[in-house]
Amino acid sequence: MTIPILKQGGILIASVQSAVSDGDLARLEADLATRVGLERSSGVVVDVTAMDVMDSFTIRTLLEITRVNKLRGAETIIVGIQPDVAFSMVQLGLTLEGVRTALDLGEAVNMLGASHLNGHV
């Protein structure tokens, strides 16, 4: 199941579903890298609100997405990590060092700033 990528001004938004497979996430990483170039996006928001489990593979892929997008000139913000998931991640020893996070989509869009919303001119 491909994870859809929405475009809002200069920002790309991808919402990850709960039963996402490893392959879907890996595809999202590649798709985002391509779309950042196609759409001239400078901001990417990955919404993980629906995810009830985030294991080491998921976190590794999110880290990679952030780094790849960075190299493509776009900033990534991960939004919606659930309290229980955050708790498990800390116990597991996982952090998202160097990755920007936000509580929800609105906050992420604010963090990326109005310039991203209007897109590049």
Add this chain to the structure above:
Amino acid sequence: MTTATRLPIRTEHDIVAARQHGRELAERTGFEGSELTVIATAISELARNIVQYAERGEMEFAAATGNGRRGIVIVATDEGPGIPDVERALEDGYSTSRSLGLGLPGARRLMDEFEISSTVGEGTTIKVTKWVSEPS
């Protein structure tokens, strides 16, 4: 006493199925809130370990009782290459694949009990247990 359920673990889709099954059993056993997520995460790491290193194996899920407490026992078995240095595989950040190296040590931290036996060329068995927290 519930009987154990066995699920084959071969593909990434089996990883998702295993953690969903485990979460449901944990819920029926009396686990709540973040404990359910903790258990599902540990299952995910163990199942991924099978897919990544052994290609195929199985996971067994059962409810348990001990010392008047209820709990859940999960046994992950594979007939893969085995782990040459178990001590090292349990250290944070040690990985022979391109992962974060947190799978096994992470699963151990998430659960209350963790037993591993592995023989090179024969396979690996990991048994983890978590007990329902006493109401405080």
